[in-house]
Amino acid sequence: MRRFPMPEPVRRWGVRLLRAVVLAAALWWIAGLVGMHTRLAVDVALALVATALLGLAADTGPAWAMSMPTDPPADARSRTVQDPRRSLLRRIVDDTTRGRHGEPVRTSAATLQRTLRAVAAHRTGQHLGIVLDPEDRTVLARHLDPDLSEYLCATTPPPIDQHRLDDLIRRIETL
Secondary structure, eight states: OOSSOOOHHHHHHHHHHHHHHHHHHHHHHHHHHHTOOOOHHHHHHHHHHHHHHHHHHHHHOOSSOOOOOOSOOOOGGGOSSOOHHHHHHHHHHHHHHOOGGGOOOOSOHHHHHHHHHHHHHHHHHHHHTSOOOTTOHHHHHHHSOHHHHHHHTOSSOOOOOHHHHHHHHHHHHTO
């Protein structure tokens, strides 16, 4: 235990001044090795000014309040905001299974299947570096996993619900 404890700012500035003197001596010594004979007083003054400016900046800190995020970033499974493409596809699914407010069905299950097949063909083609025709179901079925090809390459589109659509979209996104 110290007999006369120093306040934190005094100790901090004392360390800074000691570093400034060491820096000035190092500058003066290096300048002598290179052949530039500088005045020690100039080197000390430069080191003191640099230390004062850096110390002042470190003590004052930023002029604004900094806040850190408190919530961890959301991953793909825990997003609270729905992807607009999924909501559009959900509306298409709702329209294929039932009309809104008693209206007749506006889109068909074949349209949904054709749209998803085109997206899957595009993604698979990009991944493989080839162009796939979405209407060539046999070639597309060879490059897709069995669950995707069962729905996308069926002659007549099977019925689909929202959970099945989510699963299909996730599988297409991983292509």
